[in-house]
Amino acid sequence: MKEVKIIKDLDLLSRWEEVYLLSIWELQNNAYGVTIKKSISQKTEKPLSYGGLYFMLAQLVKKGLSVKTPGEPTQKRGGRRKYYYTLTEKGKKALQDTYVHQKTLWKNVTEETIK
Amino acid sequence: MGKQKTGTPKVAIWLLRHIADPEDALSLIGDVEEDYKDICSQKGIFKAKCWAWHQVLISLPPFLKSYVYWSCAMIKNYLKIAFRVIKKHKGYSFINITGLAVGIACCVLILLWVQDELSFDRFHKNHKQIYRTTLNIKGQWTSSSPWALAPILKREYPEIRLTTRYRENDLLFTYEDKSFYEETAFVDPDFFDIFTFPWMKGSQEDPFPTLNSVVITERTAAKYFGNEDPLGKTFTVNNRTKLSVTGVIANVPSNSSLEFDILASVKLYGEETLNTWALESASFILLEKNASPDALQEKIEGITMEYDKRTNETVTTHIYPFSRVHLYSLGGGGNIIYIYIFSTIAIFILLIACINFMNLSTARGSTRAKEVGMRKVVGARRNHIINQFYGESFLLSFVSLLIAIALVYLFLPGFNNLAQKSMKLDLSRNLPILLGLLGLTLFTGIVSGSYPALFLSSFRPANIIKGSHLTRSSKPFFRKVLVVTQFTIAIVLIIGTIVTAKQLNYIRNKELGFNRQHVIVLPINPALWESYESFKNEALNHHSVTSVTSATSRPTRVGNINPVYWEGRGPEQYETMRFIACDHDYIKTFEMEIVQGRDFSRDYPTDIQNYIVNEEAVKLMGLEDTVGKLFSIWQNEGQIIGVVKNFHSRPLHNTIEPLVLTLAQQNWGPSQVFLRISPENISQTLDDVEKTWKKFSPNYPFDFLFLDEDFEQLYRADQRTGTIFKYFSILAILISCLGIFGLAAFTAEQRTKEIGIRKVLGATVSGIVSLISREFVILLTLANVIAWPIAYFLMKRMLNNYAYRTNITVWIFLIAGGLAYTIALLTVSFQAFKAARIDPARALRYE
Numbered sequence: 021m022k023e024v025k026i027i028k029d030l031d032l033l034s035r036w037e038e039v040y041l042l043s044i045w046e047l048q049n050n051a052y053g054v055t056i057k058k059s060i061s062q063k064t065e066k067p068l069s070y071g072g073l074y075f076m077l078a079q080l081v082k083k084g085l086s087v088k089t090p091g092e093p094t095q096k097r098g099g100r101r102k103y104y105y106t107l108t109e110k111g112k113k114a115l116q117d118t119y120v121h122q123k124t125l126w127k128n129v130t131e132e133t134i135k
Numbered sequence: 136m137g138k139q140k141t142g143t144p145k146v147a148i149w150l151l152r153h154i155a156d157p158e159d160a161l162s163l164i165g166d167v168e169e170d171y172k173d174i175c176s177q178k179g180i181f182k183a184k185c186w187a188w189h190q191v192l193i194s195l196p197p198f199l200k201s202y203v204y205w206s207c208a209m210i211k212n213y214l215k216i217a218f219r220v221i222k223k224h225k226g227y228s229f230i231n232i233t234g235l236a237v238g239i240a241c242c243v244l245i246l247l248w249v250q251d252e253l254s255f256d257r258f259h260k261n262h263k264q265i266y267r268t269t270l271n272i273k274g275q276w277t278s279s280s281p282w283a284l285a286p287i288l289k290r291e292y293p294e295i296r297l298t299t300r301y302r303e304n305d306l307l308f309t310y311e312d313k314s315f316y317e318e319t320a321f322v323d324p325d326f327f328d329i330f331t332f333p334w335m336k337g338s339q340e341d342p343f344p345t346l347n348s349v350v351i352t353e354r355t356a357a358k359y360f361g362n363e364d365p366l367g368k369t370f371t372v373n374n375r376t377k378l379s380v381t382g383v384i385a386n387v388p389s390n391s392s393l394e395f396d397i398l399a400s401v402k403l404y405g406e407e408t409l410n411t412w413a414l415e416s417a418s419f420i421l422l423e424k425n426a427s428p429d430a431l432q433e434k435i436e437g438i439t440m441e442y443d444k445r446t447n448e449t450v451t452t453h454i455y456p457f458s459r460v461h462l463y464s465l466g467g468g469g470n471i472i473y474i475y476i477f478s479t480i481a482i483f484i485l486l487i488a489c490i491n492f493m494n495l496s497t498a499r500g501s502t503r504a505k506e507v508g509m510r511k512v513v514g515a516r517r518n519h520i521i522n523q524f525y526g527e528s529f530l531l532s533f534v535s536l537l538i539a540i541a542l543v544y545l546f547l548p549g550f551n552n553l554a555q556k557s558m559k560l561d562l563s564r565n566l567p568i569l570l571g572l573l574g575l576t577l578f579t580g581i582v583s584g585s586y587p588a589l590f591l592s593s594f595r596p597a598n599i600i601k602g603s604h605l606t607r608s609s610k611p612f613f614r615k616v617l618v619v620t621q622f623t624i625a626i627v628l629i630i631g632t633i634v635t636a637k638q639l640n641y642i643r644n645k646e647l648g649f650n651r652q653h654v655i656v657l658p659i660n661p662a663l664w665e666s667y668e669s670f671k672n673e674a675l676n677h678h679s680v681t682s683v684t685s686a687t688s689r690p691t692r693v694g695n696i697n698p699v700y701w702e703g704r705g706p707e708q709y710e711t712m713r714f715i716a717c718d719h720d721y722i723k724t725f726e727m728e729i730v731q732g733r734d735f736s737r738d739y740p741t742d743i744q745n746y747i748v749n750e751e752a753v754k755l756m757g758l759e760d761t762v763g764k765l766f767s768i769w770q771n772e773g774q775i776i777g778v779v780k781n782f783h784s785r786p787l788h789n790t791i792e793p794l795v796l797t798l799a800q801q802n803w804g805p806s807q808v809f810l811r812i813s814p815e816n817i818s819q820t821l822d823d824v825e826k827t828w829k830k831f832s833p834n835y836p837f838d839f840l841f842l843d844e845d846f847e848q849l850y851r852a853d854q855r856t857g858t859i860f861k862y863f864s865i866l867a868i869l870i871s872c873l874g875i876f877g878l879a880a881f882t883a884e885q886r887t888k889e890i891g892i893r894k895v896l897g898a899t900v901s902g903i904v905s906l907i908s909r910e911f912v913i914l915l916t917l918a919n920v921i922a923w924p925i926a927y928f929l930m931k932r933m934l935n936n937y938a939y940r941t942n943i944t945v946w947i948f949l950i951a952g953g954l955a956y957t958i959a960l961l962t963v964s965f966q967a968f969k970a971a972r973i974d975p976a977r978a979l980r981y982e
Contacts, residue, residue, distance in 0.1 A: 053166030070167055071194025074159040075201040096172055098143060100165030
């Protein structure tokens, strides 16, 4: 009974959103384009393009799950600023909800039981 | 790392920067550069470059996705604003959309007409290989061809696959109690293989199994036999011959220049006639697919004089593409001129409508500068604004397109009626029109949206919101040019309408050289012809019938051309003249005037060989004393006994040509009877004449027409042109007026404050009206100045189509100009008056 209600009220993330938010959270204060891309590529074992990366990041920002803050320009980047991404409260809550929801959803399931 | 050359991939970076979402572009390329440098130091510059380009490539789909995604998010907002703007300015939007819709609708109607005209005779599968033979007799073109020509062509020239003769005749067909005159074409069996008239019943292999077979159209079958099977049914033709139906073909389409209801074998004319070289039929040939018409032309040029012993080297034989017959006359000119005229009008009207649309959009666009400023402040980029304004004008032009299509469906029946056609608008099949319409909508959208899109979006937001940009100076010059163009076109069209009407009027009232009023024309029939003299006497017994005559042709349309020669010239130096074979009372009945010599007379039995010529013929012959000279048509020699005053024997597009009259005899039998009746009590007279008619030819219908009606028929095409011209120029003026109506309203609105202040300082209503109208008066004057010479030139060209034409007077120009002034000023001052009447207190509180 309780679970059904949870699904209704929660901001559930899509799988991709989940992966992105997790990466940003893991990277803590060092989450910007290059590092996020690397982290995601590792997680999914698939090459990712910068175009795809920024499309997704922009959507996360629009949904209010993440914010970006400008950093200092560096020589290595051709004098361009880094933009650091961090989770908003909403983003954090969404991650938590997703985690809890996953757990309850898979509670009685083990790898062996699915056959 | 420091030693290594790490040139950044400039091109790739530049590309990424310009296709990425501007929001993130900078950090994106920063990331790329950082990554690039790492890869460069680890794997070398080549690998790094490859990587960079790979990034560009695989980033394209997400960029596209992102673009579409963010545009979709804004479209809802843009649409909402667009509809709000439409609702807020109902008047403008109405004028704008209707004007363009009407313009597009007009244009589509005209294009349909042009398409229909161009489609004439193209429905035949082999239309590219079909030719018609023509003759050039001493510089005179004729599409008639000798009976004997077609079989010889087919026999002698392998590149000619099939040939047919074609001769039309009105014959009386009777089946049980139904009896009608039918347009009958006499053809060779090849006809059905040359032309594509699909068979519905019967066998195309053997169209005429016996001499007495006929093939009829579905329409004719339904008319006579209803639902019965027409095959095997027998008609009685001209109350003598029996012909039975052996086939039914589909109705002749309306875009066919061959028109008939019944087809019969040409062999009915008899071998003897068919072997002659009399110019009494037309011939059509079908060339082999790869044959060269030019080569054939060269070979057959002399064929007529080679076989026909009566003529000499000045008759040449030619072939003429059948698909050109409808549009191009043999001697040049033809219906193609109407296609040019109407296409031009269509383009003009469309231009006016588009100009209007652009003008109003532009004018209104400048009132939205504040909106643009706001949008920019909250983060809109220039290309967002551009997209928004373009989108809005596309929306408007698309709505107009939909309304236009509805209008076309609504008015097509009326237009069909006017143009005497049966056109249909089928957008799914009519690809050129569909594409044209879409293209047009895009074009109008782009042009009308360009000003607000490109100009307004370039302002700096701070300036706009402070109001330091000048609304009034926003391209008034451009708008003025558009207004002038619009009125120039409208004035040209008005002048066109007036000149066409004047020319038609001129033709109708032109002294023709004979009296066309109160003459009845009846087709002659064998029964009547046998007892013609007694019929004539009996008809003259009715005191309301003043004169009776018969002849080969009406004086309004004399078609026959024959070679003639005269005293001092042998057969080898002949000229051609039109000719009429008539009875003794022709000149009297039509009240023509004899200027020299005398009329035909029963007192001189030898008149049967004598001739009367017209003044033009006298001029051509150049003899000192024409009367009494010897004269011959073909080999029939006689004397010229009189000269008749010139009369217009052809439509007034042509000059008066040399003409000769002779008495009808066995081989030049008349085809029509003419009765001059007194103008009083016409219906009683018609009853009387019908009784006499029935007495002499009981089995033939009393199928009469009045000569003056027939005369009007000659100019039906011209009249139609005139009417279409009239309607479209009215529309053009209307659309232009809608345009300046909107523009004047806009000007008045923008100057509300100014007007208020002027009124407070003591300006009168009339003063303000003239203030606002002044600008338009100047523009109109300019339009007149430009329009007059253009119209004069165009009308001169148009009138060149007629040999007898009305003159273009200054008055026409003044009237057209005056009309434009009146209409335009009424429109403008309505707005100006409205503005001037506003209470100044309210005007000053405005905004």
